[in-house]
Amino acid sequence: MRVDVVTIFPEYLAPLDLSLIGKARRTGILELAVHDLRTWTHDVHRTVDDTPYGGGPGMVMRPEPWGQCFDDLASPSTHLVVPTPAGAPFTQDLARAFSSDPHLLFACGRYEGIDQRVIDHAATRMRVSEVSLGDYVLFGGEVAVLVVMEAVTRLLPGVLGNADSLVEESHSAGVLEAPMYTKPPTWRGLDVPEVLRSGDHGKIARWRREEGLRRTAAQRPDLLSHLEGTGFQIPGVDV
Numbered sequence: 001m002r003v004d005v006v007t008i009f010p011e012y013l014a015p016l017d018l019s020l021i022g023k024a025r026r027t028g029i030l031e032l033a034v035h036d037l038r039t040w041t042h043d044v045h046r047t048v049d050d051t052p053y054g055g056g057p058g059m060v061m062r063p064e065p066w067g068q069c070f071d072d073l074a075s076p077s078t079h080l081v082v083p084t085p086a087g088a089p090f091t092q093d094l095a096r097a098f099s100s101d102p103h104l105l106f107a108c109g110r111y112e113g114i115d116q117r118v119i120d121h122a123a124t125r126m127r128v129s130e131v132s133l134g135d136y137v138l139f140g141g142e143v144a145v146l147v148v149m150e151a152v153t154r155l156l157p158g159v160l161g162n163a164d165s166l167v168e169e170s171h172s173a174g175v176l177e178a179p180m181y182t183k184p185p186t187w188r189g190l191d192v193p194e195v196l197r198s199g200d201h202g203k204i205a206r207w208r209r210e211e212g213l214r215r216t217a218a219q220r221p222d223l224l225s226h227l228e229g230t231g232f233q234i235p236g237v238d239v
């Protein structure tokens with residue numbers, strides 16, 4: 001998979017050199033380049049923003065640098081991903097979809113955002129997805145790219161040593177995963193649930209499924225809304 005990230009703060013993306021993403025890059029699973037948008041400016045001040053038409057506070061990112069940047073970096077198989085509070089919620093399903101794209105091009109907006117014509121023109125020559133991490137406003141898209149890149153990269157074959165951990169994790173099957181425990185068996189008067197030390201794999205699997213559903217009902221009832229009225233039962237929980 002090839003990934004290009006365009007930003008006016010390239011140093012913000014330095015964490016993409018670390019840990020498992022850095023390893024994915026070194027082993028060739030992931031080809032990633034971070035670009036400074038000002039590369040595509042030609043004035044002495046390397047201007048990337050201007051005042052908004054229609055008035056209002058703040059500045060808007062000019063279309064010309066973005067257009068020339070996309071001319072150089074994009075192709076018809078490119079998927080342009082624009083993090084923005086006005087985007088669709090970024091979910092594990094989207095992470096899974098992105099992880100099978102041959103080329104992701106991230107555009108990090110700053111200020112009040114990017115001139116809308118950049119998105120509209122890009123949509124005439126490549127797939128475009130505007131995604132949001134949540135209902136709050138960040139300074140720009142860079143932090144969102146770090147989050148999306150972590151969620152996507154860990155799904156790439158060969159990145160996680162044990163691919164099995166992708167199976168049971170939260171949101172992989174639409175419910176939250178059960179609580180996890182390790183040694184010691186007792187810690188500050190708190191015991192590991194006996195079933196997990198029973199060696200009975202059928203009972204353990206059942207306990208984990210029920211605990212995951214119980215946790216989902218408590219923390220994220222919205223994930224179980226499709227079960228309402230179906231008569232589905234979770235021991236000790238009102239679905």
Ligand SMILES: Nc1ncccc1[N+](=O)[O-]
Binds near residue numbers: 131132144
């Ligand atoms: N919430 C956000 N605020 C600014 C830029 C991007 C954002 N996001 O969620 O992707």
